[in-house]
Amino acid sequence: MKQKLTQAEKREQRWAYLMIAPTILGLLILNYYPLLDTIRLSFSKTQTFGKSTFNGIENYITMFSTPEFWKATLNTIWFCVLTVPVGMAVALLVALLLNAKVRFKSGFRAIYFLPMVVAPAAVAMVWRWMFNGQYGIINTILGRQVNWLTDPSTALIACAIVAIWSAVGYDAVLLLSGLQNISRTYYEAADIDGASKIRQFFSITLPMISPTLFVTLIMRMMASLKVYDLIYMMIDTSNPVLPDVQSLMYLFYREAFVAGNKGYAAAICMWTILLIGLVTIIQFIGQKKWVNYDV
Amino acid sequence: MRKIASILALVLVAALAFSFTGCGSKSSDGTITMQIWDTAQRDGMQALADAYHEINPDVTVEIQVTSWDEYWTKLEAAATSNTLPDVFWMHTNYILQYADNGMLADLSGLYDEEDPNFYTSHYSEVSLSNAQGSDGKIYGVPKDKDTVGLVYNKEMFDAAGVAYPDSTWTWDDLVSASAAIYEATGKYGYMAYADDQLGYWNFVYQNGGYILNEDKTAAGFDQPATIEAMKFYIGLQDNEWCPDQVYFAETAPGNAFFSGQGAMFLEGDWNIMSEMKNYPDMQGKWDVAVLPACPNPASGDGRATISNGLCYATSANNQNNETVLDFLRFLGSEEGQRIQGESGAAIPAYIGLEDTWVSAFDQFDYDLNVEAFIEMFDYSVQSVNDKSRPNWKSKITDELLKIYGGTVDIDTGLANMNTIINDAIAEAAA
Numbered sequence: 001m002k003q004k005l006t007q008a009e010k011r012e013q014r015w016a017y018l019m020i021a022p023t024i025l026g027l028l029i030l031n032y033y034p035l036l037d038t039i040r041l042s043f044s045k046t047q048t049f050g051k052s053t054f055n056g057i058e059n060y061i062t063m064f065s066t067p068e069f070w071k072a073t074l075n076t077i078w079f080c081v082l083t084v085p086v087g088m089a090v091a092l093l094v095a096l097l098l099n100a101k102v103r104f105k106s107g108f109r110a111i112y113f114l115p116m117v118v119a120p121a122a123v124a125m126v127w128r129w130m131f132n133g134q135y136g137i138i139n140t141i142l143g144r145q146v147n148w149l150t151d152p153s154t155a156l157i158a159c160a161i162v163a164i165w166s167a168v169g170y171d172a173v174l175l176l177s178g179l180q181n182i183s184r185t186y187y188e189a190a191d192i193d194g195a196s197k198i199r200q201f202f203s204i205t206l207p208m209i210s211p212t213l214f215v216t217l218i219m220r221m222m223a224s225l226k227v228y229d230l231i232y233m234m235i236d237t238s239n240p241v242l243p244d245v246q247s248l249m250y251l252f253y254r255e256a257f258v259a260g261n262k263g264y265a266a267a268i269c270m271w272t273i274l275l276i277g278l279v280t281i282i283q284f285i286g287q288k289k290w291v292n293y294d295v
Numbered sequence: 296m297r298k299i300a301s302i303l304a305l306v307l308v309a310a311l312a313f314s315f316t317g318c319g320s321k322s323s324d325g326t327i328t329m330q331i332w333d334t335a336q337r338d339g340m341q342a343l344a345d346a347y348h349e350i351n352p353d354v355t356v357e358i359q360v361t362s363w364d365e366y367w368t369k370l371e372a373a374a375t376s377n378t379l380p381d382v383f384w385m386h387t388n389y390i391l392q393y394a395d396n397g398m399l400a401d402l403s404g405l406y407d408e409e410d411p412n413f414y415t416s417h418y419s420e421v422s423l424s425n426a427q428g429s430d431g432k433i434y435g436v437p438k439d440k441d442t443v444g445l446v447y448n449k450e451m452f453d454a455a456g457v458a459y460p461d462s463t464w465t466w467d468d469l470v471s472a473s474a475a476i477y478e479a480t481g482k483y484g485y486m487a488y489a490d491d492q493l494g495y496w497n498f499v500y501q502n503g504g505y506i507l508n509e510d511k512t513a514a515g516f517d518q519p520a521t522i523e524a525m526k527f528y529i530g531l532q533d534n535e536w537c538p539d540q541v542y543f544a545e546t547a548p549g550n551a552f553f554s555g556q557g558a559m560f561l562e563g564d565w566n567i568m569s570e571m572k573n574y575p576d577m578q579g580k581w582d583v584a585v586l587p588a589c590p591n592p593a594s595g596d597g598r599a600t601i602s603n604g605l606c607y608a609t610s611a612n613n614q615n616n617e618t619v620l621d622f623l624r625f626l627g628s629e630e631g632q633r634i635q636g637e638s639g640a641a642i643p644a645y646i647g648l649e650d651t652w653v654s655a656f657d658q659f660d661y662d663l664n665v666e667a668f669i670e671m672f673d674y675s676v677q678s679v680n681d682k683s684r685p686n687w688k689s690k691i692t693d694e695l696l697k698i699y700g701g702t703v704d705i706d707t708g709l710a711n712m713n714t715i716i717n718d719a720i721a722e723a724a725a
Contacts, residue, residue: 048685049396050375132545150541237692238489239544240700257368258689 041266048260059267069268071243072251073275075156079247080224082160083167088217090164091171096205098172099179109176112169120166124233127162131234149234152244159234159245163224171216178212179205207292214291218283225276228253248272327356327622329607330380332366335569339638346634347625354618356382367685374398379610381619382626385435387425387603391682394428400614403433405624417629421677422644425604429682435606436627439641441564442600442671443497445584448482451558455479460559460584462670465597466498466527469559469587470534476558477536483557484536487528488543489695492678493561496601497586499524500676503594507716511681514716516709520593525709529698540699553577561586563603564652564668568639571659579661585671602675604644642668683716683723690715 005013042059044052063069098109115123130137131148139146148158182205190200206213228249235245237254246254248268256265331340337360344356359380361369367389373379374393385393393399406413414423418437426435445460452459455476460468473484488494491506499506504521507514515521531537538551548560553574562570562583571578588597607626613619625631632643636651643651649669656665691712698708 048371048392049398128545133541134545147541150544236544237689238540238696240540240696241544242693242696254689260371260685 038266038269041263042270044263044266046261046263052263055263059264062264063267063271068243068246069251072246072248072268073271075245076225076227076247076249076272076275079156079160079163079227080221082157083163083224084217084220086160087164087167087171087220088213091168091216092175092213094168094172095175095179096201098176109173112172114169115166116170120229121233123162123166124230127158127165128234131158150239150241152241155235155239155241156245159227159231162234163227163230166230167220167223171220174216175209175212178209182208210291211293214283214287218280221279221283222276225272225279248275325353325355325618327354327382327619328359328380329356330359330361330366330370330383332361332363332384333565333640334360335566336638336640339635339640342634342638343626343631346630347622350625351621354622356622374610377610377612379612381613381616382607382609382622384438385426385606385608387605387678387680388684388688390426390434390606390608391429391680392685393608394432394434395430395682397611399428399434399608400611400620401432401434402436402608402620402623405433405436405620405627413627417645417647419644419646419672421602421675422604424677426606435608436623437644438605438607438626439565439635440602440604440644440672441642442602442668442675443493443561443563443586444600444668444671445559445586446552446562446581447559447584448552448555448557448581450580451476451480451482459582460587462585464584464587465590466501466587467590470531473534473536473558480558482555483538483551484534485531485559486543486548486551486557487531487537488548489540489692489699490561491691492601492603493563495525495528496679497561497599498528498589500599500601501586501589501592501595501597502527503589503592506679507681512720514713514720516713516716522706522709523593524589526705529705532699540696552581564665565641567663567665567668568655571656571663578659583664583667585667596674598674599676600671600674601678602672603678605641606644681720681723683719686723687716687719690719 041052043054043056045055045058046052094112098105098112102108128149129135133139133145133147133150136148138148146154148154186204186208187200190204195203226249227247231245231247231250232253235242237258249272252265252268252272255261255268329340329344331337337358340358344358348355370379370383370389379398385399390399403414410416414433414437419440422437422440423433425440426433426437428434445464447460449459452472455472455478457472457475460472469485476482476484496506499515499521502520502524504518504524505515506521516525532539538546538557542551546556548557549562549566549570551557552560553570567583586598586600590597607623609616609619609623627645629645629648632645632648633651635641636643636648637655639652639655641652642649649672653665653669656663694703694708694712694715697703698705703711
């Protein structure tokens with residue numbers, strides 16, 4: 001039922017609108033307008049310098065009939081599969097260790113968080129040297145000759161390793177905050193009941209941090225479906241393995257800014273949004289089974 | 296009181312909204328911005344800016360450098376939103392696209408007052424064609440001209456007992472010297488990799504083939520002479536003395552050369568000055584020669600090198616902006632070109648000033664044979680370009696990499712390349 005607002009409430013409402021106006025304006029101009037324009041572009045044939053003409057679903061037809069596009073979609077999903085489960089598991093492990101009673105705890109926390117602070121480009125350059133097939137330290141340690149970044153079967157794995165390494169610290173800090181919200185009393189009660197540490201982890205820790213875990217998982221999933229900068233830095237356009245590692249966003253970049261094919265690129269963009277949306281919806285349905293909001 | 300506060304808030308909101316639209320404003324207070332993509336030439340451009348400021352104290356030129364890839368992304372965005380920098384470098388790859396779409400000011404009459412034939416009397420035909428739009432008008436003041444030469448490691452030639460490359464060299468000498476060096480030193484010979492201007496283009500034109508026909512209406516990857524040269528060039532990687540494309544994906548040929556991994560590679564003159572400075576330990580151990588010729592070309596005398604040239608351009612909006620035009624006039628004048636040459640950045644496009652660039656190398660104890668780059672102008676070929684080049688450039692590279700990677704065989708790959716270019720030409724004409 002709608003209630004009439006008093007004069008004071010109305011005035012307050014006016015103020016509220018005024019106060020959120022800058023943010024809303026920013027969102028409208030910087031986020032929603034580009035989104036709408038991308039949708040429009042995806043149905044247009046574009047030429048250089050912003051000229052475009054409507055051409056129906058032409059871009060989508062071309063896109064769905066291009067093997068390169070399907071390969072990029074598969075690469076993106078494969079990258080997601082490679083990074084998310086392992087990344088989450090490692091992040092959880094790190095969070096548990098950081099939550100334990102160890103010396104120099106804050107020192108360790110800083111060390112694990114450090115990759116987040118370093119510029120992604122610098123990270124990629126250092127890892128590129130480490131992965132280098134001829135002079136790289138990784139091959140020296142392994143005592144083998146693996147062309148990490150130029151062999152189609154290992155290039156994406158190498159990128160995934162770097163992605164996990166860069167993201168673990170951030171995810172771990174998020175999970176750590178979840179862990180620290182769990183009351184000590186649960187563990188004390190479990191101890192008295194004689195539950196083992198492993199039992200305690202699965203029966204107390206995991207359910208209690210599942211909301212945090214869920215949020216982290218969604219964020220990581222989205223980030224890995226949108227991966228672009230890392231692969232761009234690690235794999236040069238002169239690298240023959242490019243088709244085997246190229247993600248959707250990399251393909252988007254090359255079509256839009258290198259080949260100047262903005263309409264087609266916008267269609268790729270729409271497809272990626274759809275993909276991310278789909279994965280997120282599935283997760284939201286799936287979370288009912290394992291995320292625990294009671295307490 | 297409340298009223299004042301709400302007015303204040305409104306003003307703030309308005310200011311914020313305005314700031315979103317206000318970022319395109321341009322300065323016209325005697326500051327000229329000049330955008331370039333080559334860090335190695337920043338000092339040279341700064342010298343020009345300083346010299347101009349000396350003559351015109353109320354005009355200051357500000358140099359902005361961005362990387363090659365970013366440059367074109369930014370410039371296109373700027374052109375679309377009408378916020379192009381006052382003066383910017385233009386490249387053969389892109390000039391037709393920009394000029395034909397009306398983005399650039401027509402500079403044909405820039406020197407009419409002093410000499411109506413200024414351009415033709417001071418700039419070569421190749422230089423001017425690199426600065427022209429499809430309509431034949433001049434859209435950029437020629438800046439420099441370049442050629443591609445053969446850089447070689449003298450120590451490796453000595454170790455293998457092979458004579459240094461000279462003007463009598465052919466492809467056969469290139470191959471046999473490479474094999475001999477690999478045999479004697481275990482180092483790579485000529486490093487042939489997937490590149491157009493610093494790679495296969497030279498070989499195609501030496502063999503009498505072409506990438507685009509003369510009136511730029513069709514691709515030449517179906518021509519026997521082109522196919523033959525492409526097969527020779529790509530086939531070089533089958534030799535054990537040449538690294539494969541996987542190697543070059545991680546190590547640029549220049550890096551391989553200057554770290555003593557290989558004996559030869561093709562290099563443009565614009566990189567020589569910075570390579571002399573960046574590798575002081577290598578000074579005296581390497582030299583430059585003219586490109587080897589094709590021993591049995593389908594047509595021509597077997598000699599060719601790709602010659603490109605940049606120009607300085609300005610936005611069509613500045614067609615009547617005398618401040619900017621006067622600076623451009625200075626850049627193309629004998630003095631402007633001389634300053635550029637003496638900085639060692641690039642060979643001035645201005646005829647007769649080539650030696651200023653050569654003399655810039657006098658600062659080194661070791662006398663590099665940079666004259667080789669000048670000699671080659673006699674038989675140089677204009678860098679391949681047409682209006683649709685930005686659209687086919689990256690696709691051709693992708694296809695070439697597929698051939699190198701073995702996912703398509705060379706005949707199919709070349710046929711695909713031909714189709715890619717022809718399609719792009721047809722689309723640009725439509």
